[in-house]
Amino acid sequence: MTNIQQVAKQAGVSVATVSRVLNGQNTVTSKTRIKVEEAIKDLNYEPSMLGRNLRNSESRIFLILIPSISNPFYLEIIKGIEHVALSQNYNILLCETDSNPEKENIYFDLVKKKMADGIISMDPAVNIETLKELAEKYSIIQCSEYNVDSGIPYVSIDNEEASYRAVKHLIQIGHKKIALMNSDEKFLYARQREMGYQRALEEHGIPWNDDYIIYTKQLGFEHGQQAVKKILAIQDRPTAIFAVSDLLAIGALKEINASGLHVPNDVAVVGFDKIDFSSMTNPTLTTIAQPMYKMGTVAGEMLIDKIRGNVVDSVILNHELVLREST
Amino acid sequence: MTNIQQVAKQAGVSVATVSRVLNGQNTVTSKTRIKVEEAIKDLNYEPSMLGRNLRNSESRIFLILIPSISNPFYLEIIKGIEHVALSQNYNILLCETDSNPEKENIYFDLVKKKMADGIISMDPAVNIETLKELAEKYSIIQCSEYNVDSGIPYVSIDNEEASYRAVKHLIQIGHKKIALMNSDEKFLYARQREMGYQRALEEHGIPWNDDYIIYTKQLGFEHGQQAVKKILAIQDRPTAIFAVSDLLAIGALKEINASGLHVPNDVAVVGFDKIDFSSMTNPTLTTIAQPMYKMGTVAGEMLIDKIRGNVVDSVILNHELVLREST
DNA sequence: CATGTAAATGTAAACGATTTCATTTTCCTT
DNA sequence: AAGGAAAATGAAATCGTTTACATTTACATG
Known part of the structure; x- marks a missing residue:
């Protein structure tokens, strides 16, 4: 492995000069610069990041x-x-x-x-x-x-506001029984999104229903499936679900389909994140796009x-x- | 930032000894080892990978x-x-x-x-x-x-054999008109999988049909959608599709659903890779699992x-x- | 207690770059 | 041609480790 010393020797200059050429400093005569560059090519020299990093x-x-x-x-x-x-x-x-x-x-x-x-x-x-x-x-x-x-x-992003907008959208298209599929409240974003959900409901005079809020341990697909089962089993079944992650929502989608219900006619679903797959599902998923x-x-x-x-x-x-x- | 020198000084030993302790060499007396370990703790010393990597x-x-x-x-x-x-x-x-x-x-x-x-x-x-x-x-x-x-x-893996097995499975469940959704033939795996497809057909006396082979530029979802459109438009429509990637297959799934056809009743689909999402689709995807x-x-x-x-x-x-x- | 050997420790040279400061070269001015 | 300022180059220290080799220490043996 050739090093800067060898390049210096070959070019007939000091290592300092080689280093200067390497780093594009302008205090080098074009004549010597060329000498050095030729030496570098001749020897197939590649500066080592190890030396440079240490220094x-x-x-x-x-x-x-x-x-x-x-x-x-x-x-x-x-x-x-x-x-x-x-x-x-x-x-x-x-x-x-x-x-x-x-x-x-x-x-x-x-x-x-x-x-x-x-x-x-x-x-x-x-x-x-x-x-x-x-x-x-x-x-x-x-x-x-x-x-x-x-x-x-x-x-x-402003999680509270995003969540508010998602739920407001569901309300505007006629839903009143809206479930929230949230993740663990120990996460700040979960608390913020729940607040947005709450604000949207309040603002439209929709009463709060504890049963409509389901917490999942993780944000995976399977957790969405499990959670939606609980939601569908509620006596006064919600007509819409807002899930705080697309993966949860996609899990819900699949499970709702499997149970013979139709999305969005029987149950509307909104996700969160706009992951690539959210446009590949059937039906495609309404979601909050984060930049x-x-x-x-x-x-x-x-x-x-x-x-x-x-x-x-x-x-x-x-x-x-x-x-x-x-x- | 404390370095090995300072640790050595604090412990009253040489840097060599500190280094030996650091690297768990057994030529160090437990008495001095303890001295060194204490110094390390006292000074909150963390060895630098930069020095070590260079050396x-x-x-x-x-x-x-x-x-x-x-x-x-x-x-x-x-x-x-x-x-x-x-x-x-x-x-x-x-x-x-x-x-x-x-x-x-x-x-x-x-x-x-x-x-x-x-x-x-x-x-x-x-x-x-x-x-x-x-x-x-x-x-x-x-x-x-x-x-x-x-x-x-x-x-x-043995791509040819895997592909052969996938197509053979389709044949065994009664399909004769089997399309191959392949990627670019410049890739070795694409050629190998096509060979497996071919071998399965030959072995079961199914005639070759050029129209049934579609090449996609990339392995993405959208490419699967586009490709399947072409396949569904074929006069003598295939009843099964073997796609060389799950993403292609999932794209196909979605598009087939959208066109009103049913999977697997109208068209069966097999994918390749067993990605996580292949179990989240509706219907779930038969596929080749690579380890x-x-x-x-x-x-x-x-x-x-x-x-x-x-x-x-x-x-x-x-x-x-x-x-x-x-x- | 002197001696020899093995075990423990230390010294100093790498590793390969960058950069400060000193020195040399260049080139302009008179 | 001499002098001096500015530009170009070089020598050597430095970054923080590891390790070959040298040296010291410990300890058993006669």
Whole structure:
């Protein structure tokens, strides 16, 4: 493996000069620059990031924490992050935590060991105390999932408002018996979305019905199936369901179909996230579109800013209600 | 940031001893080991991977090349790779190439720059010449998608046999007019699966019909929709479709439903890959299960072997036909 | 107690880049 | 041609580890 010394020797200059050429500094005569460039080509030289990283005390790697790689919602965000990262010569290390603290710690260690320059956390189950502690010494951004008290900058949408709009839509097309398929209330977004649901009902004078709110442990397809069974079994059956995730909604869709009921005639369904698959179901799913790609790019930019030592502010992005066949 | 020097000073030993404690070498007295461990705790010391990586000339990072992060097929493989990687203190850098040579090169450069210790390529569109060249100097494994001539070790399944089994299943349940929804023939797996299709037909004396073979540009949902439209428009309409990817099959499913036909009564559908979503569709999809997780772990182990300088052999894993509602 | 051997520890040189500061070269001015 | 300022280049330190080799320590043996 050829190194910078050998290039310097071949070109008849010092390593400092080679380094300057490598980094495009303009204090190099074009004559010597050419000499160096030829030497680089002759020797097939590729500068080692290992040396450079040590010297610069950086790894040029972002850590991205996601609960599950199988949830398509995150993929689009990741693409956004990646775009920004690559453009600034960063790379991303994808870390699936499975909401498992042990795995989480493996990845946190990575930043302590200087293997990563910063973290973008999208894990709602992340140990917020650990994260806070880490944020004192390292650059961290929360994306989509966040915790205000932590003081860690975040990028997200207005969950309360989005949820309000979704439920209002159901009300406007004539529904009064609207179920909420929520995830665990320990998550901020779950509480926010429930508040939006509540506000929409109140505003239209629809009485509150505890039975209409079902909590699921996770956001997966199967959990949607299970939850909808409970909903369909309610005596005064709801005519509409608002699910806080597309995967839940798709699970519901499938189960409603299976039970012989028709979507949207018997039961209307609204999802949340606008994942790719939400347009592939039968019927296609009305859903709240989060600007996922944008969220990714913003998070990426925020992290770079933070790494550079700047103060960064949290950002709230706009969402959108996408009307499709399920309502 | 505290370094090994400071720990050594605090513990009253040399850096060599600290390093030995860090790496669990047994030539250290338990008395001094304890001294060192206390110093580490006192100073909150975390060894820097940057120094260590430079010294060891390694990055402890795997590069994983996938065409598209959105295709769930790859996710399961990645989980397998990750499992092995973590257990051996490696981390994975996920690289979505979009089958774009430019992006591919960005990532290839990473291994040249020592930012990665090896590559697992799953991209069928990878530039095989570049890969071959790279494989002379660096550790590379092909996973799922491969090229025999390249001489680069691979792990995959027997595509021809899998395809044969899928088509045979359709024949056995009474179908004679079986369409093949294939991807571009430039891919080895596409040619292999077509051969299996052909063999099954021949073996059962079913005449070949060129019209029944449709090629799609990509493996996405929309491509399945488009392709199935062509198939349904054929005069002598097929009663069964074998699609070489679940996403294609799911697209077909949706479109067949939309056209008022029934699956499997009017048209039976078989997919390939057993992605998570294939059990969420209506009806659920009969498909070929590839041992994706296993493929990942094997690929990971092969790569580690290769990095260590061993000779590694290619591996063919078993597949499985999963019967569900669509046939 | 001296001696030899094995075990424990230390010294210093890598690894491969960047960068500060010192030195040399260039080139303009008189 | 001499002098001086500015530009180009070089020498050497530095980043934080690991490890080959040298040295010291511990301990058993005669």
